[in-house]
Amino acid sequence: MATATDQLVGFGLVAFSLVLFVYYTLWIIVLPFMDSDHGIHQFFLPREYAVIIPVAAGLLLLLFIGVFIMFVTWKSRKHTKKSD
């Protein structure tokens, strides 16, 4: 059995990704077919954000990964230089 924190974090991730998936599916696929005066539209941002937010988040993720790789490479090069 995984530890309690592992289980909490794991199932938390599952729940989060499920909520995100349902919300995003509704936003992209279901909303165009609902009448513009239906109450559900108040829970969703304008449609442009459905593309802008994931693209921005993806770019941010790539930025963090790149910075992390640079940091680790720099650290390891400093170590080998020192041992010389």
Added chain:
Amino acid sequence: MTKLAQWLCGLALLGSAWAALALAPPGLQPPGPLRQALLPLPVYLLVAFGCYSLATVGYRLATFNDCEEAAAELQEHIRAARADLRRRGLRLGAE
């Protein structure tokens, strides 16, 4: 054909189908709501795949089978082996 080539062919097929529908001239465009749902489809599939990956990682983290006794036993073995090697004169880096 390699797996990579297969995946690329599949992606190219789906991509060209999407592009054909998305970039169609105003006469041949699919009807209103359908087109509105179709245009962000690549981003949607990417986000859906990301959600699936996150859920898989979380689920496997939560259902992983820790064997704490085996881990403790292994640490004991490591400690014993270290002591033994040190007695025989081998210098070990990490402690």
